[in-house]
Amino acid sequence: MEKETGIIKQMIIITDGKSNIGINPVEAAAKAKAAGITVSAIGIIDNECKGEEDIMEVEAITKAGGGLADYCYIQDLGMTLQVMTQKTVNHTLECIVSKQLKSIIGKDITNMEPQSRMKIVEFIENYGDRVDLLYVILLDTSKSMANKLDTAKKCIIDLMEALKNRKGVTKLALISYPGENGNYINTACDFTTDTDVLKEGLNLLRARGGTPTGPAIEAAMNLIFEYDAPASLRYV
Amino acid sequence: MYNRKFDTVKGKWYKNEYRILKLLGKGGIGEIYLATHEKRGLVALKLSKSMLSITREYDTIKKYKGKGFAPIVYELDDWQCNGETYHFFVMEYIKGYNLAEAMKKHMPLELKIRIFMIILRIIEDINETGLIYSDIKHENIMVDYNNMVIRLVDFGSLVPIGENIKEYTPLYDRCSWGLGPRVADLTYQVFSAAILLMTLLADSVSLVGIGSISSVLKTLEKNNVPKSLSNLICKALKGQIKSCHVFLEKLKDIDLNEKKKTCRLNIALDAIIASLLFLLVAVLIKIRHLN
Numbered sequence: 001m002e003k004e005t006g007i008i009k010q011m012i013i014i015t016d017g018k019s020n021i022g023i024n025p026v027e028a029a030a031k032a033k034a035a036g037i038t039v040s041a042i043g044i045i046d047n048e049c050k051g052e053e054d055i056m057e058v059e060a061i062t063k064a065g066g067g068l069a070d071y072c073y074i075q076d077l078g079m080t081l082q083v084m085t086q087k088t089v090n091h092t093l094e095c096i097v098s099k100q101l102k103s104i105i106g107k108d109i110t111n112m113e114p115q116s117r118m119k120i121v122e123f124i125e126n127y128g129d130r131v132d133l134l135y136v137i138l139l140d141t142s143k144s145m146a147n148k149l150d151t152a153k154k155c156i157i158d159l160m161e162a163l164k165n166r167k168g169v170t171k172l173a174l175i176s177y178p179g180e181n182g183n184y185i186n187t188a189c190d191f192t193t194d195t196d197v198l199k200e201g202l203n204l205l206r207a208r209g210g211t212p213t214g215p216a217i218e219a220a221m222n223l224i225f226e227y228d229a230p231a232s233l234r235y236v
Numbered sequence: 237m238y239n240r241k242f243d244t245v246k247g248k249w250y251k252n253e254y255r256i257l258k259l260l261g262k263g264g265i266g267e268i269y270l271a272t273h274e275k276r277g278l279v280a281l282k283l284s285k286s287m288l289s290i291t292r293e294y295d296t297i298k299k300y301k302g303k304g305f306a307p308i309v310y311e312l313d314d315w316q317c318n319g320e321t322y323h324f325f326v327m328e329y330i331k332g333y334n335l336a337e338a339m340k341k342h343m344p345l346e347l348k349i350r351i352f353m354i355i356l357r358i359i360e361d362i363n364e365t366g367l368i369y370s371d372i373k374h375e376n377i378m379v380d381y382n383n384m385v386i387r388l389v390d391f392g393s394l395v396p397i398g399e400n401i402k403e404y405t406p407l408y409d410r411c412s413w414g415l416g417p418r419v420a421d422l423t424y425q426v427f428s429a430a431i432l433l434m435t436l437l438a439d440s441v442s443l444v445g446i447g448s449i450s451s452v453l454k455t456l457e458k459n460n461v462p463k464s465l466s467n468l469i470c471k472a473l474k475g476q477i478k479s480c481h482v483f484l485e486k487l488k489d490i491d492l493n494e495k496k497k498t499c500r501l502n503i504a505l506d507a508i509i510a511s512l513l514f515l516l517v518a519v520l521i522k523i524r525h526l527n
């Protein structure tokens with residue numbers, strides 16, 4: 001906490017349905033969390049109201065992944081994605097700070113009197129804007145996403161632009177799932193700060209096939225490990 | 237977000253009990269309930285799982301203690317329920333309508349401008365404390381018609397000038413219109429205020445969509461908004477008005493009766509022409525008589 005170094009690693013899943021191929025996404029999310037990567041998800045709701053099961057899965061994945069869950073209509077995805085990004089960073093920091101407090105003074109934030117938490121809230125918010133961020137977006141490109149994909153692409157580009165206003169460096173990668181030729185996933189774009197590189201990756205995406213959410217989470221983990229190998233043991 | 241049924245929220249630290257009466261509203265952060273407390277009476281209780289948001293908002297509202305536009309806040313506490321910890325703060329329950337509901341009744345132009353000027357003055361006050369109110373929309377503005385008092389209810393979106401906007405509604409967001417960055421500055425504030433004014437003038441939020449300056453002009457024209465007023469709104473959207481203070485000064489200079497005056501002028505002209513015609517006819521008749 002005294003030295004302001006470190007990287008936050010997080011992934012956000014954008015999906016409109018329940019996973020149906022490959023390893024269980026809840027297990028994959030738990031693995032990611034154990035490796036210091038936060039897993040959050042945004043469930044896109046349709047007018048033809050989706051079943052409880054889809055929502056249950058989003059809740060279960062994010063619970064196991066230590067992240068946040070939110071739901072929105074496709075037309076609100078842009079704002080939801082941006083709010084969620086920042087909230088997740090702060091949420092992750094809150095968990096880290098809380099753990100540190102516990103080891104230093106033997107109690108975490110919720111065991112401090114509410115009135116005295118403001119200083120910590122300020123610290124987290126400030127630091128949340130300055131900390132570097134490795135960020136993978138997992139975009140569901142299964143068949144049901146066909147009529148939503150263009151909007152989703154635009155939202156991701158907007159997010160990239162907005163992230164440039166952060167004081168810390170943000171590197172964004174994009175994994176789409178399913179991939180081509182029977183592959184579970186497709187690395188549409190490796191970590192970058194360049195919007196044009198991201199656009200190129202997005203341009204190629206088409207909606208088709210099933211929803212291998214679990215394998216996509218694993219792939220995102222690997223992408224982060226590869227990028228961050230020497231520092232993978234270094235948490236904030 | 238949480239579909240639970242419960243009837244009492246009990247504070248973990250200060251032990252106050254609040255009986256929940258009904259849901260007042262739902263937002264990005266959490267839920268607002270109408271509740272009763274045996275000493276405080278009717279109160280509004282904002283409940284959320286996010287410690288950061290609740291603590292931050294409580295602190296922000298407290299900053300405006302004594303300013304009439306903010307609700308009084310009573311306390312900040314935690315509530316434990318089924319093994320989960322929730323955070324909440326309790327504030328004064330504000331009776332009345334929010335602006336969205338108030339707009340359902342027809343308002344004359346003068347009243348709309350008067351209400352808007354009060355809102356601008358409040359925003360100016362907030363801006364002077366170094367903060368930007370980014371999410372200034374109808375649902376967050378409560379109107380007390382009888383006293384002509386305006387109160388704000390949602391202080392979760394306030395950010396220091398120079399920082400990134402945290403919460404926004406696309407319609408009021410300069411960046412969504414492609415007219416500037418999503419950064420908290422005074423012209424961002426002027427932009428969102430100008431959109432608010434536009435929706436007031438159009439008598440509807442849904443009739444105003446994200447578009448271009450020319451689509452704005454069209455909407456305003458359709459609603460018979462005086463030219464000088466629509467010009468001012470366009471300037472505000474383009475970032476040519478530096479602060480809400482300047483916006484307010486310019487608004488005061490606008491003559492709302494501009495339209496009516498031209499009308500009056502037309503009537504006067506018509507009257508003159510009519511009397512001239514009458515005279516002409518009279519003279520003609522006279523001449524004929526003479527013949």
Ligand SMILES: Nc1ncnc2c1ncn2[C@@H]1O[C@H](COP(=O)(O)OP(=O)(O)O)[C@@H](O)[C@H]1O
Pocket residue numbers: 260261262263264265266267268280307327328329330331334375376389390391392
């Ligand atoms: N103190 C209050 N008194 C009366 N109604 C309130 C009060 N606070 C909020 N509300 C109602 O609840 C709605 C949602 O509150 P808001 O603070 O905007 O939630 P959020 O921050 O989660 O969006 C408002 O539109 C308003 O109608």
